[in-house]
Amino acid sequence: MCLAAMLAFVLAACGGSKGGITSPDDFPGHNIAVKIATTASDSIDEMIEGGAKKIEVSRYEKVTQCFDDLALDRVDAVYVDSVVSAYYTAGSDKYNRVWLSDATEPMGVCLAKSAGPLAAAVEAALDTMYFDGTMAGIATKNFGEDFTAGLRDVKEAPVIPTDFTTMAPGKLIIGCDVGYPPMEYKADNGVDFVGFDIDVAARVAELLGLEAEYVNTAWDGIFTGLENGRYDAIVSAVSITPERQEKYILTRPYVANALCIVTKAAE
Amino acid sequence: MDSLHQIANWMPALVHATGTTLALTATSVVTALALGIVLALAKISGNSWINKPATAYVFFFRGTPLLIQLFFIYFGLPQIFPELNISSRFLAAYIAFSLNIAAYLAEIIRAAIQSIDKGQMEAARSLGMGYGQAMRLVVIPQSYRRMIPPVCNEFIMVLKDTALVSIIALNDLTFQTKMIASNKASALVYVPALAIYLVLTAIFTIIFNNLEKKFSVYE
Numbered sequence: 001m002c003l004a005a006m007l008a009f010v011l012a013a014c015g016g017s018k019g020g021i022t023s024p025d026d027f028p029g030h031n032i033a034v035k036i037a038t039t040a041s042d043s044i045d046e047m048i049e050g051g052a053k054k055i056e057v058s059r060y061e062k063v064t065q066c067f068d069d070l071a072l073d074r075v076d077a078v079y080v081d082s083v084v085s086a087y088y089t090a091g092s093d094k095y096n097r098v099w100l101s102d103a104t105e106p107m108g109v110c111l112a113k114s115a116g117p118l119a120a121a122v123e124a125a126l127d128t129m130y131f132d133g134t135m136a137g138i139a140t141k142n143f144g145e146d147f148t149a150g151l152r153d154v155k156e157a158p159v160i161p162t163d164f165t166t167m168a169p170g171k172l173i174i175g176c177d178v179g180y181p182p183m184e185y186k187a188d189n190g191v192d193f194v195g196f197d198i199d200v201a202a203r204v205a206e207l208l209g210l211e212a213e214y215v216n217t218a219w220d221g222i223f224t225g226l227e228n229g230r231y232d233a234i235v236s237a238v239s240i241t242p243e244r245q246e247k248y249i250l251t252r253p254y255v256a257n258a259l260c261i262v263t264k265a266a267e
Numbered sequence: 268m269d270s271l272h273q274i275a276n277w278m279p280a281l282v283h284a285t286g287t288t289l290a291l292t293a294t295s296v297v298t299a300l301a302l303g304i305v306l307a308l309a310k311i312s313g314n315s316w317i318n319k320p321a322t323a324y325v326f327f328f329r330g331t332p333l334l335i336q337l338f339f340i341y342f343g344l345p346q347i348f349p350e351l352n353i354s355s356r357f358l359a360a361y362i363a364f365s366l367n368i369a370a371y372l373a374e375i376i377r378a379a380i381q382s383i384d385k386g387q388m389e390a391a392r393s394l395g396m397g398y399g400q401a402m403r404l405v406v407i408p409q410s411y412r413r414m415i416p417p418v419c420n421e422f423i424m425v426l427k428d429t430a431l432v433s434i435i436a437l438n439d440l441t442f443q444t445k446m447i448a449s450n451k452a453s454a455l456v457y458v459p460a461l462a463i464y465l466v467l468t469a470i471f472t473i474i475f476n477n478l479e480k481k482f483s484v485y486e
Contacts, residue, residue, distance in 0.1 A: 033436075037449040045450070058356075058436045059446065065342070065436070072345050074354045220449035 106253030284443035303372030328370035419475035
């Protein structure tokens, strides 16, 4: 009897609201999924502080859960980085990208303020990857197209400085929040880390003569982890923002990105 | 002074989130108590059509992690049965918690009932009472006092376990605390969060202590 009552309860609760969202201006009156502590989440907070009413925000620890909820019609849209939206909209007619911000939010490698020499070496390694074309190869492999094109114009082979130190000799320890496809996520076997950032970090480490080691860290604690010296650098889809630049070293952009809105395609 | 001011700023959001934590704890424990009593009596029953399913229920819900049960009910179930798509996060959490806690409470209640001396049941039956009457009027009232400490324990565990709902984006006290900590990059927020949990636990401990005293008259 108890179960029957629950079932009735469940059925009554079915069916979320659907609406035509074509830009963030349409957010009021809708339920929007974001990942915790991302630029999308901050941007929606600013809207609410600025007086936007009735925006219901569903904040998830993993972006994959945002899309799970969208697939089940429990949220109206996902507000997310365009690099991620491409993963979900490419080759699938299940989702539509309905809006893309004009302001770009490119991503950089993030290091502690105290790691200046290492940051310079990482910067030079990234330049080298643009120069020798490996960056374009990694991007095409992971995105299906080259989101890194035109970001850096490197005419001469860069010289990678060698005066840097890392936390563990011979190792470049990378912090990343695995679960953000196609940037960093788990392979089909559920164990190996794969993705654009994983490949980039591996190549950077190789160019620096180091071995890459990945530390999987929850996104909402990833910057604290850097401050506490748990890894040398964050290579985890870190959008370059003035606030972050104030507290940490961010390299110049290595992959293009913007905010975008993804909705479920009408059936 | 500055930190106090900061904490004061966070309090409205924290108190609001505490409401979710409390509501979820209270509703799911009450539902689980009702379900737990039914399960406990079913487990004691001599009829294997009744006690086997109850045993299986307890085995399943006690044998699997609450976190995965919650994930399964919220994300897994609707993918297998689209009509079981629960759009309310609170409802999904309430169902998962009620079903899970009921399994633990069933064992607590069963143990309390069975700890009452067999002579009580025999004496009641020899006075001409039926099984149901003897249970209801003689055995179960005596078991109240014995089940209060473990139920209180369970209640306090649930209060803290509700922190798990942050994984389905339900804004409980732990979720709100983590949000503030990551947004403002301040670990100071853990202090009021700990204090709120302690105050809640203290309140419930006092309530259950009084209940225990009240029911001690049977011993």
